Amino acid sequence: EVQLVESGGGFVQPGRSLKLSCATSGFTFSDYAMAWVRQIPKKGLEWVATISFDGSGTYYRDSVKGRFTISRDNAKSTLYLQMDSLRSEDPATYYCTRLGAGFDYWGQGVMVTVSS
Amino acid sequence: EIVLSQSPTTITASPGEKVTITCRASSSISYIYWYQQKPGASPTPWIYDTSKLASGVPNRFSGSGSGTSYSLTINTMETEDAATYYCQHWSGTPWTFGGGTKLGLK
Numbered sequence: 001e002v003q004l005v006e007s008g009g010g011f012v013q014p015g016r017s018l019k020l021s022c023a024t025s026g027f028t029f030s031d032y033a034m035a036w037v038r039q040i041p042k043k044g045l046e047w048v049a050t051i052s053f054d055g056s057g058t059y060y061r062d063s064v065k066g067r068f069t070i071s072r073d074n075a076k077s078t079l080y081l082q083m084d085s086l087r088s089e090d091p092a093t094y095y096c097t098r099l100g101a102g103f104d105y106w107g108q109g110v111m112v113t114v115s116s
Numbered sequence: 117e118i119v120l121s122q123s124p125t126t127i128t129a130s131p132g133e134k135v136t137i138t139c140r141a142s143s144s145i146s147y148i149y150w151y152q153q154k155p156g157a158s159p160t161p162w163i164y165d166t167s168k169l170a171s172g173v174p175n176r177f178s179g180s181g182s183g184t185s186y187s188l189t190i191n192t193m194e195t196e197d198a199a200t201y202y203c204q205h206w207s208g209t210p211w212t213f214g215g216g217t218k219l220g221l222k
Contacts, residue, residue: 045151045159045202045213061210095158101165102149102204106158 002026002105004096009110012086022079022096022107029077030054033099036070036081038092039109046092049081050099063089086114118143120203122214128222135190137217139181139203148186149204150179153216159202163188195221 008020020036036048049070050059058070069082079096091114097103119142129135139148150163161170163179166186176191190197198221203214 044215045204047209047211047213050209059209101168101170102161102206103151103159104161104164104170106160109158 002098004098004105004107006094006096006107006110009094009112011113011115013116014086014088014114016086017082017084018086018112020081020083020094020096020110020112022081024077024079024096024098027098029072030074034070034072034079035097035099035103036079037095037097037103037106038112039095040092048094051079083112086112088114090114117210118145118205118207118212120205120212120214122201122203122217124217125215126218126220128220129190129193130222131193131195133193133222135193135197135219137188137201137219139186139188139214141184141186141205143207144183145205145207147206148179148181149206150188151202151204151213152199153202154199162201193221 003025005023012018033052035050038046038048051070051072055072067085071080093109093111095109096107098105121140123138147166151159152162153159162173167179178189181187198219200216200218202216
């Protein structure tokens, strides 16, 4: 059974950093590109970042470029999102997703709150 | 950036009724993907490559469309279909989602 389990969310002040992790199991992690998608409370979904299967390629939405870094450890089957310089527009539930036929598996999500 | 506009934003349907949700793209796209989300849960893949049903999706659902206009249809509404549905494209980054259509039970 494919499982994606996020951790690392929480409350942080504007300008500070947070690192999300996504532990995966049930599939060969190194075969798949992975992504983070966020959902602003009671609003829609927003793609954040993608990383290729081997980590050689990374892609970001403009609003997080230069602030967020997606990475992976294929030996640990774990995906990461380093979020620096957090802003008031970043609070959301962040989902770890696998790229198969679309975003074909999602984690349960982790909440990030940014407030002074 | 390709903008996806879903209509209606909210809809209610009675069991047995036919339901159609539309997703319009600001530029031509190759395929559309649909996700179902129920309250308190993560989105679930529902339809991929415009018309292919994800694993476990009942065949009362169908997807169609091309270019800038796509749709998700439920042939006969069932109570379990009440949820929010989002469309999403893969035609170049940023990959964007529609704003969602909330389907309720009448």
